[in-house]
Amino acid sequence: MSTDTATLPVGRYAYDQVDRTFLSQRVAQFREQVNRRIAGDLSEDEFKPLRLMNGLYLQLHAYMLRVAVPYGMMGSDQMRALAHIARTYDRDYGHFTTRQNVQFNWIRLEDTPDILEHLARVNMHAIQTSGNCIRNVTCDEFAGAAADELLDPRIHAEILRQWSTLHPEFSFLPRKFKIAISGSPHDRVAARFHDIGLVARPGPQGRPVFDVFVGGGLGRTPIIGVQLRDNLPEEDLLAYLEAIVRVYNAYGRRDNMYKARIKILVQALGVEQFREKVDAEFALMNRADYRLDPAIVDGIRARFGIPDLVAPADAAQNLAADRRADPAFDRWVRTNTHPHRNDGFICAVVSVKPDGGIPGDVTADQMDLIADLADGWSFGEIRVTHMQNVVLGHVRKDRLRDLWHRLVAAGLGTPNIGLVGDIIACPGLDYCALANARSIPIAQKLSARFADPELQERIGRLNINISGCINACGHHHAGHIGILGVDKRGEEFFQLTLGGSAGNDVAIGQIIGPALPEDETVDAIARLIDTYLVLRQGDEQFIDTYRRLGAASFKDAVYAPA
Amino acid sequence: MPLLENGHIVDDAWVTVTGDDPIPATGAVIVPFARLEEGLARAGDTPLGVTIGPDVDVALLRPALPRLGLVAVTFTSFRDGRAFTQARALREHLSFTGEIRATGKPLPDQYEFMLRCGITTVQTERPEAVSVWQQAHEIISVAYQPSILHERAQGLGFRRFVS
Amino acid sequence: MGASLHVWRLFVPVTAYYACCLERIGSQVDVRNNRRDTTGASVITANRLLDGRTVWLTQQGWSEQIAHARIFDNADVEDAIKQAKATPDARKLVGIYGVQLDPSAAGISPLTMRERIRAFGPSVHPDFAPVEISHVH
Numbered sequence: 001m002s003t004d005t006a007t008l009p010v011g012r013y014a015y016d017q018v019d020r021t022f023l024s025q026r027v028a029q030f031r032e033q034v035n036r037r038i039a040g041d042l043s044e045d046e047f048k049p050l051r052l053m054n055g056l057y058l059q060l061h062a063y064m065l066r067v068a069v070p071y072g073m074m075g076s077d078q079m080r081a082l083a084h085i086a087r088t089y090d091r092d093y094g095h096f097t098t099r100q101n102v103q104f105n106w107i108r109l110e111d112t113p114d115i116l117e118h119l120a121r122v123n124m125h126a127i128q129t130s131g132n133c134i135r136n137v138t139c140d141e142f143a144g145a146a147a148d149e150l151l152d153p154r155i156h157a158e159i160l161r162q163w164s165t166l167h168p169e170f171s172f173l174p175r176k177f178k179i180a181i182s183g184s185p186h187d188r189v190a191a192r193f194h195d196i197g198l199v200a201r202p203g204p205q206g207r208p209v210f211d212v213f214v215g216g217g218l219g220r221t222p223i224i225g226v227q228l229r230d231n232l233p234e235e236d237l238l239a240y241l242e243a244i245v246r247v248y249n250a251y252g253r254r255d256n257m258y259k260a261r262i263k264i265l266v267q268a269l270g271v272e273q274f275r276e277k278v279d280a281e282f283a284l285m286n287r288a289d290y291r292l293d294p295a296i297v298d299g300i301r302a303r304f305g306i307p308d309l310v311a312p313a314d315a316a317q318n319l320a321a322d323r324r325a326d327p328a329f330d331r332w333v334r335t336n337t338h339p340h341r342n343d344g345f346i347c348a349v350v351s352v353k354p355d356g357g358i359p360g361d362v363t364a365d366q367m368d369l370i371a372d373l374a375d376g377w378s379f380g381e382i383r384v385t386h387m388q389n390v391v392l393g394h395v396r397k398d399r400l401r402d403l404w405h406r407l408v409a410a411g412l413g414t415p416n417i418g419l420v421g422d423i424i425a426c427p428g429l430d431y432c433a434l435a436n437a438r439s440i441p442i443a444q445k446l447s448a449r450f451a452d453p454e455l456q457e458r459i460g461r462l463n464i465n466i467s468g469c470i471n472a473c474g475h476h477h478a479g480h481i482g483i484l485g486v487d488k489r490g491e492e493f494f495q496l497t498l499g500g501s502a503g504n505d506v507a508i509g510q511i512i513g514p515a516l517p518e519d520e521t522v523d524a525i526a527r528l529i530d531t532y533l534v535l536r537q538g539d540e541q542f543i544d545t546y547r548r549l550g551a552a553s554f555k556d557a558v559y560a561p562a
Numbered sequence: 563m564p565l566l567e568n569g570h571i572v573d574d575a576w577v578t579v580t581g582d583d584p585i586p587a588t589g590a591v592i593v594p595f596a597r598l599e600e601g602l603a604r605a606g607d608t609p610l611g612v613t614i615g616p617d618v619d620v621a622l623l624r625p626a627l628p629r630l631g632l633v634a635v636t637f638t639s640f641r642d643g644r645a646f647t648q649a650r651a652l653r654e655h656l657s658f659t660g661e662i663r664a665t666g667k668p669l670p671d672q673y674e675f676m677l678r679c680g681i682t683t684v685q686t687e688r689p690e691a692v693s694v695w696q697q698a699h700e701i702i703s704v705a706y707q708p709s710i711l712h713e714r715a716q717g718l719g720f721r722r723f724v725s
Numbered sequence: 726m727g728a729s730l731h732v733w734r735l736f737v738p739v740t741a742y743y744a745c746c747l748e749r750i751g752s753q754v755d756v757r758n759n760r761r762d763t764t765g766a767s768v769i770t771a772n773r774l775l776d777g778r779t780v781w782l783t784q785q786g787w788s789e790q791i792a793h794a795r796i797f798d799n800a801d802v803e804d805a806i807k808q809a810k811a812t813p814d815a816r817k818l819v820g821i822y823g824v825q826l827d828p829s830a831a832g833i834s835p836l837t838m839r840e841r842i843r844a845f846g847p848s849v850h851p852d853f854a855p856v857e858i859s860h861v862h
């Protein structure tokens with residue numbers, strides 16, 4: 001086992017030969033399953049769960065392949081492989097999702113084994129990006145970099161990734177199962193909107209402890225997760241999660257897929273009874289087998305590359321001077337960066353939401369460029385965010401302006417992070433077989449309408465989240481303004497919700513009134529935002545104005561005759 | 563219906579009693595869970611097995627377990643994964659060492675999962691050749707989590723070689 | 726657009742989810758799409774197994790272009806779907822179902838936005854409108 005950190009990929013786990021063997025076996029297995037399907041030995045019914053376990057959906061126009069980006073971390077080599085796949089097997093682009101994955105929309109079933117083989121060459125895969133299993137574990141996009149972080153959650157995210165990979169007991173759960181993990185007191189992972197949310201912090205003897213939230217979720221029944229355990233010791237992490245998922249596997253509903261998520265079980269039993277069951281399982285199990293020994297954790301940690309953070313002493317001063325010299329750059333720094341734990345560095349958020357563009361869509365050329373920029377500015381490390389953007393985690397402050405120039409030239413420098421233009425949108429009816437309405441055109445019209453960066457900054461923090469149907473892939477319940485596509489007699493309508501939030505102030509948005517026809521939706525939201533600008537006190541943010549005044553103050557604006 | 567063990571077809575030494583059919587007085591028989599008492603009431607220690615549905619709490623078998631040589635778990639559909647948890651609990655919590663048989667409609671692609679949860683035999687209605695099951699068992703040699711088989715650890719984390 | 730049309734459309738929200746990634750009724754088609762008016766006309770569609778592309782039943786095989794689709798009176802379409810499912814071609818297709826046409830549209834155009842997007846490609850990428858490549862045989 002190599003301990004030479006220079007050769008390890010920064011910010012993620014380095015595969016070794018055994019891991020690579022596993023991946024190539026998995027590809028061979030899928031190739032064989034595809035062959036059986038094409039030969040007619042497997043029916044579509046039987047094949048579907050197998051292809052879903054490899055991230056392959058059948059959508060409106062073609063198959064869609066969802067590639068896992070474990071805890072949102074990837075390297076420049078991996079990004080280039082994605083660009084290659086986009087060019088060779090798709091239509092020159094990919095889509096970054098809120099679950100930190102990448103989707104390709106125009107895939108052929110017969111190409112999929114080759115694509116997976118290509119991914120495997122850069123230690124990537126599509127395992128468990130769909131299906132009723134434990135999905136890709138998501139993580140804070142500023143992990144290991146943020147100034148406000150207490151503990152880097154990626155090591156444990158990797159441990160959970162490995163543990164859940166082809167788990168023999170948990171691959172045919174009642175429904176999908178999503179885990180998120182954060183190591184910051186500022187929740188950037190929506191921990192309480194996950195089946196299990198883990199918040200880590202340092203505990204005794206320098207070992208982490210975890211607060212465990214369970215039973216959160218969006219979809220047709222949005223529920224905020226409840227705390228099941230606090231201060232769970234690291235060594236019990238796997239045992240405790242095993243216990244939770246076992247209880248879910250045994251008791252989760254299987255008669256009605258809309259009621260099959262763990263959130264429904266927790267609600268049905270009540271948290272006390274659910275906890276009793278988990279504790280009983282936990283007490284009964286052979287804990288030694290599942291003990292997460294510090295040596296195991298440290299062994300995994302040793303496979304993570306660590307960036308060598310050396311910056312000139314005047315890096316921060318240089319940045320300050322650059323900002324004074326260029327107001328446009330200064331604005332971008334205000335909106336698109338996050339403080340780094342090292343004073344000479346900063347986290348840069350690359351907006352993949354140009355004004356009027358398709359949120360989360362990235363062309364093959366842009367992928368290659370992001371890979372080059374990551375090599376030049378951030379130790380080859382790239383992060384996909386749950387807002388469908390990209391983060392370069394460790395940029396030297398005195399080199400930030402150069403980076404910005406390059407981004408702007410490539411259309412990747414829109415200064416809109418956290419603002420009106422930073423819209424989350426699911427693929428909607430333009431691609432998705434389950435959709436009721438198109439999400440993307442609404443996002444495009446809104447972001448074009450509010451393109452003026454000055455106006456965006458004046459409006460301030462505002463998350464607009466759009467889902468094309470009640471499945472809520474676009475997190476509409478968690479948006480300050482949520483937009484949900486509904487189908488009325490074959491026509492597209494949109495229902496607005498207000499006041500949702502995914503952070504520490506977690507809340508589920510409330511429906512403001514009847515759904516609006518497609519051609520009135522954007523105007524209604526514009527009036528809503530105008531009303532907020534009139535009603536706000538001082539620098540008050542939209543969400544705070546809404547909380548102070550309630551929905552009534554906005555209702556007239558939304559339903560005013562145009 | 564062929565019976566599969568270690569990737570091979572084997573003879574079935576057990577007679578499965580279904581519905582209200584009379585339970586033979588001698589020989590190895592598998593009775594439905596609802597008729598377990600009746601099975602246990604048979605004279606002598608003729609081998610006894612029981613078939614459980616996916617909704618049965620295996621802890622209910624605890625008193626009978628010393629007398630049982632076989633527990634058959636049921637995959638009502640290959641999507642219903644409860645049998646995995648039942649099998650694993652039988653091994654891990656109840657230390658059951660007899661045969662655990664998968665019945666119903668599991669897919670060959672689930673074979674490795676079954677084995678790692680403690681299932682030993684599969685009674686299948688599937689049309690696939692035995693070689694498909696055998697291949698499903700052999701194609702992947704690495705696993706990433708503990709199992710009741712206590713496989714040989716391999717390097718990092720919980721990684722192990724499955725054979 | 727008569728009153729009977731109104732009735733089938735009311736079913737939409739309840740049944741929509743059985744479609745794609747979800748289990749339950751497996752490979753059966755989204756019920757929503759399969760609901761048609763008793764009057765009017767329909768075409769028959771599916772996705773190709775090998776590449777997932779949307780195809781339409783023509784006089785002789787399947788085409789990527791809805792313009793080439795064979796039009797069925799709704800009185801006959803159920804039988805036609807059954808027949809299409811029974812042909813050897815069906816093994817190379819996923820989810821065969823009928824799509825109600827918009828009587829007021831110029832040319833062959835489905836009534837619902839969903840099926841129009843399947844027929845003509847994503848509205849946000851006019852450049853990806855389907856082109857004829859091959860037939861299924």
Ligand code: HEM
Nearest residue numbers: 097098099217218219220261426427432434471472473746
């Ligand atoms: C296009 C193909 C997609 C399909 C068929 C699909 C399907 C679904 C379904 C059925 C649900 C509801 C699950 C439930 O509540 O039981 C769901 C939830 C979700 N999906 Fe998707 N989805 C797709 C794309 C996406 C994309 C592109 C994203 C990210 C932008 C995404 C992220 C999520 C999230 C975050 C949730 C809700 C969180 C939860 O409660 O689990 N999905 N999806």
Ligand code: SF4
Nearest residue numbers: 426432435468469473
């Ligand atoms: S929210 Fe609905 S429309 Fe959007 S991607 Fe999810 S399933 Fe499709």
